[in-house]
Amino acid sequence: MKGNEAIAEAAIRAGADAYFGYPITPQSEILEYLMAEKPHERTGMVVLQAESEIAAINMVYGGAACGRKVITSSSSPGISLKQEGLSYIAGSELPCVVVNVVRGGPGLGTIQPAQSDYFQAVKGGGHGDYRLIVLAPQSVQEMADFVDLGFELAFRYRNPVMILTDGALGQMMEKVWLQEQKPRMTIFPDWATTGKTPDRERNVITSLDLDSAEQEKFNLKLQNKYRKLEAEEVRFEHTDTEDAEYLLVAYGTSARICQKSVRLARDKGIKAGLLRPVTLFPFPKKPLKELAAKVKGILAVEMSTGQMVEDVRLAVEGKVQVEHYGRMGGIIPTPEEIVDAIGKNFLK
């Protein structure tokens, strides 16, 4: 199954109520698969091709306000269009899952894979002080698994979740185990606008509060939520870090490639290891800081000019040399190139 198809099927099986989207390469298979699969006949899930990305994200806003499980997907230029809506959704504290199958930029860029939307995904993206929970799958299996996980986190924290993946993972096929069909929700969260009943106050979903004191209070509440995420929801994996002298830090497709680089480096006698952030926000600062005390150098590998490397540097607080290696414009680094980069940066 292709990564994109895995996301689509996983959305149905997670018991999603609706998907709203607009086609763009390299993620159009998500919408295509959903249209062909007719989930309305399977679970009652609505699938709708909106007239634009902006329309789609606002449909998500509406569905989420009703307490429904709603998902949308796009690729970089389309995700830029969704930023206003995302800011509103975050500002209204609503759950949803947004998939970004990243392609090279800026602008229309290229349709080939990249990881150059890291800043946009983890630092907010739209206006205002908000964060998305950002999950970075590295396999077709995780493309599927993170949809359900995404909904779970989104509802637990009343916060939009982004699955940050790329064209390579979207287009490639691997084996995948799909979870059993989850029933769609029948009881909705108490904040949802499901129609006022006499026994409760009116539920209001808005991101507007013109009272500055209240708006500041609300911002602090959001910040508390983000601190709680940092304390409780950091996810990461490591490979061969016990005796590593040189640490690679990479997520998604780059992490897969780095796993091979670690093996190639060790064949050459270079003690390499890999730390792979699974959540990009919250970022695994603590494990990085701990590893920084043990290694001689850290190389952040990304398909960008160097975005995540900034968070790596912040995490290690100058304790160790941190360098960046990246390819861009849709070029995927090879495992060998990355081993060479370890040599050039640290083994002169």
Place this chain on the structure above:
Amino acid sequence: MTEEIIIAGFGGQGVLSMGKILAYSGIMEDQEVSWMPSYGPEMRGGTANVTVILSDEPISSPIINRFDTAIILNQQSMDKFEDSVKPGGLLLYDGNGITRHPERKDIRVYRVDAAEEAAKMESSRIFNMIVLGGFLKVKPLVKIENVRKGIAESLPERHHGLIPLNEKAVLRGMEIVKQVFEPDSK
């Protein structure tokens, strides 16, 4: 065992679907598989290629640039991928339209004239299955009954009538593949 394969040729030759059938056949043998296509504007009438990995272990990088096997179906792909075969690896090609034949002496070179054979069998659509047969003769990575299952899995049901023809093509490919060069048989 890990086998890293690139299949490269023109869009329309069935490069991607051949890779898909190989990958599905691997799944039937309970192997780990990955299928990573080139995608994008170059596919419209231009070159197409796909990387397939079959392995007993979890696959690390699905993106690689050195291959155990290169299956080459046009001259552009020959020029691009001949050098990426690992020493001792296999290069299998269809001679149709090839003007510069493989030159390396540290790899195994085999040839399967599938385009010609497909014309004889009066179906250009089974071209890729003839190539696949040739490959599986040289490297029997998956059993023929699993290839049959792989074909069934990747063909939409309305085309299941074509399974016997495809299977025949695989068997034919096994018969007509010929050795061009073996490093140790000098």
